Amino acid sequence: GTVGVLTDITHxxxxxxxxxxxxxxxxxxxxxxxxxxxxxxxxxxxxxELDESTETEFLEIMDDQCDRMNRMIGNLLNASRIDSxxxxxxxxxxxxxxxxxxxxxxxxxxxxxxxxxxxxxxPGCPAVRxxxxxxxxxxxxxxxxxxxYADPGSAVTVxxxxxxxxxxxxxxxxxxxxxxxEVPKLFRMFERTRGKxxxxxxxxGVGLYLCKHLVEAHGGxxxxxxxxxxxxxxxxxIPRSRSTEPECxxx
Numbered sequence: 064g065t066v067g068v069l070t071d072i073t074h075x076x077x078x079x080x081x082x083x084x085x086x087x088x089x090x091x092x093x094x095x096x097x098x099x100x101x102x103x104x105x106x107x108x109x110x111x112e113l114d115e116s117t118e119t120e121f122l123e124i125m126d127d128q129c130d131r132m133n134r135m136i137g138n139l140l141n142a143s144r145i146d147s148x149x150x151x152x153x154x155x156x157x158x159x160x161x162x163x164x165x166x167x168x169x170x171x172x173x174x175x176x177x178x179x180x181x182x183x184x185x186p187g188c189p190a191v192r193x194x195x196x197x198x199x200x201x202x203x204x205x206x207x208x209x210x211x212y213a214d215p216g217s218a219v220t221v222x223x224x225x226x227x228x229x230x231x232x233x234x235x236x237x238x239x240x241x242x243x244x245e246v247p248k249l250f251r252m253f254e255r256t257r258g259k260x261x262x263x264x265x266x267x268g269v270g271l272y273l274c275k276h277l278v279e280a281h282g283g284x285x286x287x288x289x290x291x292x293x294x295x296x297x298x299x300x301i302p303r304s305r306s307t308e309p310e311c312x313x314x
Contacts, residue, residue, distance in 0.1 A: 093132065093135065099124060100129070103121045106121065130170070131174070137200065138269050141200075141273055151276070151277070155194060156192075156195060158190055159188075160191045160232075160301075161185070161188040163199055164202065165182065168206070168221055178215065178217060179219070180221075185223060191303055192303070201277050201278060201299060202232065202299075207270065208270060209236035210236075213294070214239075220236075222235070230301050230303065233296060239292065239294075240290050240293050240295055242291055249287060274297075283302060284300050285297065285298070
């Protein structure tokens with residue numbers, strides 16, 4: 064007699080393809096800021112007669128590129144932690160979320176030089192029980208995503224809305240939009256939407272995946288509304304307070 068055992072390895076082959084693709088993307092993404100840093104450093108070393116305004120501009124570029132690399136590495140480390148089944152380390156405190164939004168937007172203005180970056184924050188917004196660094200990472204990732212896909216010169220708007228039991232953080236762009244069929248992929252590990260926009264806008268495919276888990280670690284939720292050719296809006300909802308601090312349980 065003969066016994067045949069068939070195993071469907073499609074999922075594993077697809078996962079292997081995605082990881083291989085990720086390695087290529089990460090290599091490219093890391094090389095880009097390194098190239099900028101190298102060019103600026105070489106110029107400053109060989110030209111000792113730069114005026115003060117040029118030096119300031121070069122230092123701002125170096126600072127921005129270092130932040131970009133730090134964000135990328137932080138995203139990958141946290142995504143790896145979630146994917147391996149380990150809990151994220153959360154530091155709970157009363158966070159001035161309005162101040163956090165202003166600081167994050169201010170830090171992103173250099174990267175948003177080609178866009179009209181707008182922010183609306185209500186006065187007197189009470190503190191939220193949260194992890195400040197993780198919330199900032201969520202907003203930074205959403206802003207970075209919006210700036211990649213928004214048309215040059217168009218508006219990218221960050222809005223904080225205060226409710227009795229929660230706050231809502233909205234990041235809206237006027238970019239290419241996302242086809243309805245691609246929306247379910249947005250929050251998956253390594254997944255990126257397929258289309259003309261992804262050929263020019265590079266990314267690792269972990270930013271939105273990480274956003275989802277960080278928001279859920281706060282007991283909140285994240286939603287997306289998009290229309291092709293009209294832009295995309297992400298809405299993050301964070302409860303104002305809680306009796307116990309939730310754990311970040313990977314799904």
